[in-house]
Amino acid sequence: MAKHRAVTKSVSAPHALAVSVVSAGLMGGIAGPAMAAELDTPVVPQVSIEIPELATPTHVRTDDATLDDAEKIVRQASQKALPAAEKVNKKYAPKAKKVRDEAKPVTNKVKKQAQPVLDELQPVKKAVQPVIDKVLEDKTVATLVDTVIPVDQLMTSKAKTRSKADVQRSRGMKILEAARSRIGDPYVWGATGPNAFDCSGLVMWAHQQLGINIPRTSQDQIAGGHAIARKDLQPGDIVAFYGNASHVGVYAGKNTIVHAPYQGQNVSESSLDSMPYYGATRYY
Numbered sequence: 001m002a003k004h005r006a007v008t009k010s011v012s013a014p015h016a017l018a019v020s021v022v023s024a025g026l027m028g029g030i031a032g033p034a035m036a037a038e039l040d041t042p043v044v045p046q047v048s049i050e051i052p053e054l055a056t057p058t059h060v061r062t063d064d065a066t067l068d069d070a071e072k073i074v075r076q077a078s079q080k081a082l083p084a085a086e087k088v089n090k091k092y093a094p095k096a097k098k099v100r101d102e103a104k105p106v107t108n109k110v111k112k113q114a115q116p117v118l119d120e121l122q123p124v125k126k127a128v129q130p131v132i133d134k135v136l137e138d139k140t141v142a143t144l145v146d147t148v149i150p151v152d153q154l155m156t157s158k159a160k161t162r163s164k165a166d167v168q169r170s171r172g173m174k175i176l177e178a179a180r181s182r183i184g185d186p187y188v189w190g191a192t193g194p195n196a197f198d199c200s201g202l203v204m205w206a207h208q209q210l211g212i213n214i215p216r217t218s219q220d221q222i223a224g225g226h227a228i229a230r231k232d233l234q235p236g237d238i239v240a241f242y243g244n245a246s247h248v249g250v251y252a253g254k255n256t257i258v259h260a261p262y263q264g265q266n267v268s269e270s271s272l273d274s275m276p277y278y279g280a281t282r283y284y
Helices: 009-030 033-038 067-120 122-135 138-148 157-180 199-208 218-223
Strands: 227-228 238-241 247-253 256-259 268-271 278-280
Touching: 033 157, 067 122, 067 138, 157 256, 199 218, 199 247, 199 256, 218 238, 218 247, 218 256, 218 278
Parallel strands: none
Antiparallel strands: 227 278, 238 247, 238 278, 247 256, 256 268
């Protein structure tokens, strides 16, 4: 892969498409004067919603970055922008919804009369839809788009399901990574980290690294969350052992767990079959 490729070649097209989707959605929902005259419908005045939070452009110098570096920059920027995007959505989404609701009688008539044209455009939509779905997997982009057009109207149900599953798997892996980062630390009864743990203390600490608060004891931990069948285990799930759920660990995939075993031992990765299985739960 060649170096020195401009970021705009790799990332601007999807984001430009997201903007185009927004523009298309607005044009589809608000009839312009020419279309109104052609279709004999009343004109809906243009509505402008200014979002000052997004008014300041951000420039990133990436002349010497590889494409992988550029993608990392974009991901980091998106993560940093997410709180602002959520703030924008909370502040402006009600106003945008009111505009859509007020325009609905006109837009319904326009859509009905424009249906033959929309039918002809179906092959184009089918070709573009996977790209739209991919763009909207970025939570920051999806949040901003949702301010103007409900994302549910843009994403396919398959993409929404896949995106949710991907996010869940990613969170589970981060819990596992947190638990693995403590491998080698000693078991100390009653300890909750960051340098020593008992079994439930390690599980609790790993979840806290993602801002997830769970109960302190093994029995309370397994009693909460969403119960998971053994065949559906994913990395990051909590697994309990013995008849009274007196021991817990973090599922690591491939029939293994990360756990703090007992006094005199260190945090380690062991086989799921090394102890009597009790059950599993998921908090993420």
